[in-house]
Amino acid sequence: MRLPHVLASAAVSIDGFLDDDTPERLVLSGPADLDRVDAERAGVDAILVGGDTVRADDPRLLVRSPQRRADRLARGLRPSPLRVVLSSRPVAPDARVLTEGRELADTVVLCGPPDEVLDRLAAHGVVRLMIEGGARVHRDFLAAHAVDELQLAIAPRLVGAGPRFTGVPLQGHLVETRRVEQDVLLRYRFGDADTRWLAEACSLAERCPPSASAFSVGCVVVAADGTVLATGHSRRDDVLDHAEEVALRDLDHADPRLPGATIYTSLEPCGQRASRPTTCTQHILDAGVGRVVMAWREPPLFVGTPSGAARLAEAGVEVIERPEFVELARRPNLHR
Ligand SMILES: NC(=O)c1ccc[n+]([C@@H]2O[C@H](COP(=O)([O-])OP(=O)(O)OC[C@H]3O[C@@H](n4cnc5c(N)ncnc54)[C@H](OP(=O)(O)O)[C@@H]3O)[C@@H](O)[C@H]2O)c1
Ligand SMILES: [Zn+2]
Structure with a gap:
């Protein structure tokens, strides 16, 4: 296994979409699942998203829970993981990944194929990386065999049309199913058994x-x-x-x-x-x-x-x- 260990995380509708086709941000999963994702964020060294996710959703990419931030600090880490935006152009200066939570986490913008991006993050000490989308970034990292674990939360609604990560033929292995209130978490791993x-x-x-x-x-x-x-x-x-x-x-x-x-x-x-x-x-x-x-x-x-x-x-x-x-x-x- 190469470093960093890559956890890809996404919420999808019953019909497999990551978003609908309107410009408004669609939050698919419920509060309990968002809290579960927050716990996963607290357990990584960096969180990565694509440029279109920053432009469409304007996420902060911060650990929300004060307790989890404090636990990270007690371990000698920043309160929230490094924020990584994959983009070939500068991030808009008013994007929340740049303007909010600067005292909690740094933000870097990277560009290049998945292998190069992972090498650069590993060189900066990133051992566990979480990828939070969107569709293209998930697809590219899956296609590059760069994902170790995929966490898919299925939300109880149909969306009809929108982005999805189709087009990657890859065999996964189910390691866990968990009900999270109205959502279902599916955890898959890739790679040989050992x-x-x-x-x-x-x-x-x-x-x-x-x-x-x-x-x-x-x-x-x-x-x-x-x-x-x-x-x-x-x-x-x-x-x-x-x-x-x-x-x-x-x-x-x-x-x-x-x-x-x-x-x-x-x-x-x-x-x-x-x-x-x-x-x-x-x-x-x-x-x-x-x-x-x-x-x-x-x-x-x-x-x-x-x-x-x-x-x-x-x-x-x-x-x-x-x-x-x-x-x-x-x-x-x-x-x-
Ligand atoms: N349901 C969920 O869990 C979830 C999570 C996140 C996002 N989403 C949804 O997903 C949609 C966005 O997905 P998307 O597929 O359109 O976009 P995306 O994957 O977020 O971003 C793709 C863009 O990022 C940049 N990029 C990607 N890889 C790169 C690389 N290796 N080097 C440099 N730049 C790179 C490119 O744009 P530039 O170079 O032009 O910047 C590319 O067009 C939104 O609708 C969002 O709401 C859903
Ligand atoms: Zn023992």
């Missing part, structure tokens, strides 16, 4: 309740046929919870799919642990999961003891490390 599930584990790590001292980790347990058996993240049910521990807690250890399953985790499973008697390495061995794919290895906490990965490998578990995911896995731990 890439999409490890990226999903890293995204789940962003959901961890904040902690000044403990790691924020995400994990997904996937059967050989691609069925998601369980997911977990640090401190999900209790402050001492580890991601792998809570995911495996949800599973019946007699499930015949576990030996053929893979556990994807953003951090190497712990091999030594002070908080509870059983390490995640031991939980994985007890559950009989046959394969572990991980993003990030920390130097061992206790010198001279074998790491979790080493113990798993010794016990016959296939262990795969994907170092190109390290920055994505580290992102929710930047305060450490």
